[in-house]
Amino acid sequence: MSAGTLHGVGLGPGDPDLMSVRADRLLRSARHVAFFRKAGRSGQARRIVEGMLHKDVIEFPMEYPVTTEIPVTDPSYNATLSDFYASCTEHLRALVDSGEDVVVLCEGDPFFFGSFMHLYTRLRDVVPVQVVPAITGMSGAWTATGQPITWGDDILTVLMGTLPLEMLADRMVQSDAIVVMKIGRHIEKVKSALQQAGKFEDAWIIEYASMPNQTVQKLSQAGEKITPYFSIIVVHGQGRRP
Incomplete structure (x- = not known):
């Protein structure tokens, strides 16, 4: 079975009308969609695409284990987030290895201070990854x-x-x-x-x-x-x- 592709899709600053044509096409045809959010929240990226996703889409919310609870200077902050990104990476890799395409929703541009970069660096050498740039916030x-x-x-x-x-x-x-x-x-x-x-x-x-x-x-x-x-x-x- 051929591997699928992981797409890091930039959503732009927030207005769906400011997305690229390619981003819109990938979103509307996506079978699997992943996005980051704070626990208990819907997530800004997910809110931007409300009404755009296929009715049968399978969603994978990636909930941050910490946001502001631990100072970034605390060694446990990086350790906790590293474990979190590793867990997300394992799930996404399994989907792609099984032949599924996965769209990761990215606020703004995926390569500009975005969480997607932490997935990209862990997956770019092991599965096909494509990045769709976007207007920054x-x-x-x-x-x-x-x-x-x-x-x-x-x-x-x-x-x-x-x-x-x-x-x-x-x-x-x-x-x-x-x-x-x-x-x-x-x-x-x-x-x-x-x-x-x-x-x-x-x-x-x-x-x-x-x-x-x-x-x-x-x-x-x-x-x-x-x-x-x-x-x-x-x-x-x-x-x-x-």
Whole structure:
């Protein structure tokens, strides 16, 4: 029996209309669909494709054993996630080895800070794997502001809110345009870094970019009424123009 193929399919920033034609085709014809989610939640990737999947599709939700319960600096964090990815990999490999094609749903682009990468590195040399790229979440966020993110020779830096305050502030000072992702419970630290870098008044926060409940506002005017987990902060470059 010939092996199937594992497809890592990028879903884009959230609006199904922004998916690629190839992603749409694979989703609608998929027999097996896998996706990551937090235990007890439906999962953002699964919500994006609601109504698009075949009625007989077999779903494989991969539920993270930890998210914020253990600090990323704790050795048990990596160990726990490594076991989790190994278990997911075993299940997916068995399906592909039996001749089944499997679509793994990926928010944004599969190769841009996505969990799919941990499956890809474990499976790419043992089963056929194909990756479908997509519009990133940050592209959806800066487009929602109605302003170009970079001009001319602007330097764009993408930062994770999980980084130390000093590193965040230092990289912000050195950059013309900024994107901050993975904000979550680090929102106050990110605000402090922007203030230290002199970028706070120029920062925008976009919640649920490209989704029906999208909000776009200056960070300085947002107050406490924001949803950090599904938010991206951007600072636009102001570089060379004709």
